[in-house]
Every structure is written in structure tokens, then in C-alpha cells.
Amino acid sequence: MQDAQLILPAPAKLNLMLHILGRRADGYHELQTLFQFLDHGDELGFSVRQDGEIHLRTDVPGVPHDSNLIVRAARKLQAESGCQLGADIWLDKRLPMGGGIGGGSSDAATTLLALDRLWNLGWSEDRLAALGLSLGADVPVFVRGRAAFAEGVGEQLTPVDLPEPWFLVAAPQVFVSTAEVFSDPELTRDTPPIKVRSLLEGGGRNDCQPVVEKRYPDVRNALILLNKFTSARLTGTGACVFGSFPNKGDADKVRRQLPATLPSFVAQGRNISMLHRKLQSLV
Ligand SMILES: C[C@](O)(CO)[C@H](O)COP(=O)(O)OP(=O)(O)OC[C@H]1O[C@@H](n2ccc(N)nc2=O)[C@H](O)[C@@H]1O
Ligand SMILES: Nc1ncnc2c1ncn2[C@@H]1O[C@H](COP(=O)(O)OP(=O)(O)OP(=O)(O)O)[C@@H](O)[C@H]1O
Structure with a gap:
């Protein structure tokens, strides 16, 4: 990481609500969801590498x-832009994987915005978001970096102020597993x-x-526990659950009461998003 020319955050997101309206012919689901970012990620x-190779220098266990x-x-952006440059990339993984807080999607979006800048591509946000969608339904909101009401499969975004x-x-x-x-x-x-x-409102x-609670008793138990203090909900397809508090002190107080077996x-x-704040500060 200390050899990096550009260091950028990849924040988590929450789905504050998630409604499923129907299923499309390709198996994907029509949703309505409200995305907000977290200042944690x-x-x-x-x-930049001159030889055109893409190397992730950090091993991610299981991936x-x-x-x-x-x-x-990185490879898709390189192929679609015809760029001859490559990249070395380092990752400090802090977000739980498969947690419903978008870690992988956020990493992908940060990569697209970072390499667009380092390779001097000058791609528009629309073009980067469209490429992002081909990698995952959650990537476009991270590319755009604004809390949003999402429809379609999650790619039709209306910015909201929450x-x-x-x-x-x-x-x-x-x-x-989201697919499951x-x-x-x-x-x-x-x-x-x-x-x-x-x-x-x-x-x-x-x-x-309901489906995740039924299949995963650990998720149900975490919801029961958090519900003792605040109204708790699942984000995305889980496994993470969340509750909101008016200030940090109240949230920390409840956190201290959770068992050590439940990371939080x-x-x-x-x-x-933190990514967009950081990019704006570099301009
Ligand atoms: C549930 C959410 O996290 C809400 O933010 C997302 O919609 C999921 O986004 P994601 O993890 O980027 O999902 P993808 O990698 O695109 O899809 C994983 C799998 O979830 C299912 N999937 C995903 C999104 C969607 N709108 N309908 C689906 O049916 C598909 O079976 C797909 O194979
Ligand atoms: N950089 C990455 N970080 C995390 N997972 C990755 C990454 N690249 C690929 N993956 C794969 O994607 C899977 C889902 O990861 P991710 O952390 O994005 O899930 P998630 O938080 O449930 O996402 P979402 O809320 O978008 O459904 C992982 O199990 C892993 O196999």
C-alpha cells in the first residue's frame, strides 16, 4: 500500500428498505430500495504499470x-477503453464479505474511478456506471456516490437527501448467498x-x-438482540443487520452490550460517499 500513487476509500452501503416487485425474464428481480453510504469501508x-498488467497485490482469502x-x-475498463496501461492495486479489506453492505461492489466502483483518473481516460459518470452495472447490480450507486432511491434491478437511481x-x-x-x-x-x-x-416518511x-431469518438462525438471533434496543433490520440479502441512533454515544453504548461472538x-x-468526498478534495 505504501507504494501506491493514489489511495481511496470504498465505503459500505446500507439498504434502508428493500421491496421486491417482481421477477424479470432473465431471472433478475425488480426492486425498490433506498441506499445510503456509511463512513466506514x-x-x-x-x-500505474507501464506493461499493461493488472495485479492485485493483496491476497483475499476465498476469492x-x-x-x-x-x-x-480493472480489466473491463482496460478492454473497453483500449488503454495500454496497467495497475498494481492494494486492498485493506475491512468490510465483511457477503454481508449485504456491498464490499465487493464498492471495491469495484473505487477501482473504476481510480483508474479512470490514473489512466487519464476522462470517462463520464454515466459510462462508468453502465460498465459497473455489468459487474453487479450494486456497482452503479457506488460509482455515482449519492444516497439514492433505486428501481429496476437497482440501477435506476434517484438521488435523495436523507x-x-x-x-x-x-x-x-x-x-x-445473494443468488440463493x-x-x-x-x-x-x-x-x-x-x-x-x-x-x-x-x-x-x-x-x-423473512427468508434470511428462516434459513440463518444467527441472523434471526442478531435481529432479536438488536431489537431490544432499537428497531433492527436486515441490509440487502444480509447477513448484516442494523439499527439507527441519533448520536454516536448511544450507538456505542448498545455496541458495548453485544456479545463478543457478534462482530459489529x-x-x-x-x-x-467518502469516495466522492475524497475525489472532490483532490481536484
Ligand atoms: C440485494 C442487493 O444487495 C440490494 O442492494 C443487490 O440488488 C444485489 O446486488 P449484487 O450483490 O451486486 O448482485 P449481483 O452480483 O448483480 O447478483 C447476484 C445474484 O442475485 C440475484 N439478483 C440480484 C439483483 C437483483 N436485482 N435481482 C436478482 O435476482 C441474481 O440471482 C444474481 O445472480
Ligand atoms: N473485492 C471483493 N471483496 C469482497 N468480495 C468479493 C470481491 N471480489 C469478489 N468478491 C466475491 O463477491 C462475494 C460477495 O461479496 P460482497 O462483500 O460484495 O457481498 P455483499 O456485501 O453481500 O454485497 P451486496 O450487498 O452487493 O450483495 C464474495 O463472497 C466474493 O466471493
Whole structure:
């Protein structure tokens, strides 16, 4: 990491609500979800290579080098732009994987924005978001960096201005497969669409939650525990669960009461992602 020319954050996100409206012919689901960023995340370092090779210098246990979303994002940007340059990339992985807080998608988005800058490509945000969507449904919101109401499969984004409370996020130590949750026959897939206005007034739920609670007792137990202190909910397809607090002190106080077997962190909800704040400060 100390050899990197550019160091950038890859923040986590929460799905403050997630409704499933239907299933498309390609198997993907039509959703309505509200994304907000957290001021907590991974950190990536980047340096240009003249030989055109892409190397992720940090080993990520369980994820082969070539299937890491960071490497896939870099190679795709390189192929589509025709750029002859390569990159060395370092990763400080802080976010739990398969946690529903978007770690892999955020790493991919940070890679696209970093290399667009280091390779002097000058791609528009629209073009980077479209490339991001081909890597995963959650990548575009991280490319754009603004809290948003998302529709379609998550790529039709309407920026929203939300309160920025403090969140306690608990990470049950189970891996939830997003594809498995979406293919569960018991998943609710017919929630009627609602208007963004009623959501901003506090409505909504996570339609994935009943399926995940049923399949993963550790997630159900974490929700029961957090619900003793605040109204807790699942983010994305889990495994992470979260509750909000008006200030950091209250969130920290509850965190101290969680068992050591349930890892957790406290972070503030942000409407502009840390990545975009950092990029703006570099201009
Ligand atoms: C559930 C969310 O986390 C909400 O933010 C996302 O929609 C999931 O985004 P993601 O992890 O980037 O998901 P992808 O890698 O695109 O898809 C993983 C798998 O989830 C299912 N999937 C995902 C998104 C979606 N709108 N409908 C789906 O059915 C598909 O089976 C897909 O094979
Ligand atoms: N850089 C990466 N970081 C984390 N996971 C990665 C990465 N690259 C590829 N993956 C793969 O993607 C899977 C899901 O990772 P991720 O942490 O993004 O899940 P998630 O938090 O559930 O995401 P989402 O909320 O977008 O569904 C991992 O199990 C891993 O196999």
C-alpha cells in the first residue's frame, strides 16, 4: 500500500428498505430500495504499470485473483477503453464479505474511478456506471456516490437527501448467498410499488428478511438482540443487520452490550460517499 500513487476509500452501503416487485425474464428481480453510504469501508491503493498488467497485490482469502471484482473491474475498463496501461492495486479489506453492505461492489466502483483518473481516460459518470452495472447490480450507486432511491434491478437511481443518523451494524458470522435468497420459492416478489415520498416518511421493510431469518438462525438471533434496543433490520440479502441512533454515544453504548461472538461497528450514514468526498478534495 505504501507504494501506491493514489489511495481511496470504498465505503459500505446500507439498504434502508428493500421491496421486491417482481421477477424479470432473465431471472433478475425488480426492486425498490433506498441506499445510503456509511463512513466506514475498505481502502484501496493504486499505481500505474507501464506493461499493461493488472495485479492485485493483496491476497483475499476465498476469492481467486482473477475473479476478484477489483481485477475484473480493472480489466473491463482496460478492454473497453483500449488503454495500454496497467495497475498494481492494494486492498485493506475491512468490510465483511457477503454481508449485504456491498464490499465487493464498492471495491469495484473505487477501482473504476481510480483508474479512470490514473489512466487519464476522462470517462463520464454515466459510462462508468453502465460498465459497473455489468459487474453487479450494486456497482452503479457506488460509482455515482449519492444516497439514492433505486428501481429496476437497482440501477435506476434517484438521488435523495436523507437524515444522517448513526448506525450500529452487526455482522453475524455466516455467509449469505445473494443468488440463493433471490431464488428461494418463499421470497415475497409481489410488493406493490410505492412512491419515494412515502418512503422518506419512514415506510418500508426488507422483503428478503423473512427468508434470511428462516434459513440463518444467527441472523434471526442478531435481529432479536438488536431489537431490544432499537428497531433492527436486515441490509440487502444480509447477513448484516442494523439499527439507527441519533448520536454516536448511544450507538456505542448498545455496541458495548453485544456479545463478543457478534462482530459489529458503528458508523454514520452519509448522503455523499467518502469516495466522492475524497475525489472532490483532490481536484
Ligand atoms: C440485494 C442487493 O444487495 C440490494 O442492494 C443487490 O440488488 C444485489 O446486488 P449484487 O450483490 O451486486 O448482485 P449481483 O452480483 O448483480 O447478483 C447476484 C445474484 O442475485 C440475484 N439478483 C440480484 C439483483 C437483483 N436485482 N435481482 C436478482 O435476482 C441474481 O440471482 C444474481 O445472480
Ligand atoms: N473485492 C471483493 N471483496 C469482497 N468480495 C468479493 C470481491 N471480489 C469478489 N468478491 C466475491 O463477491 C462475494 C460477495 O461479496 P460482497 O462483500 O460484495 O457481498 P455483499 O456485501 O453481500 O454485497 P451486496 O450487498 O452487493 O450483495 C464474495 O463472497 C466474493 O466471493
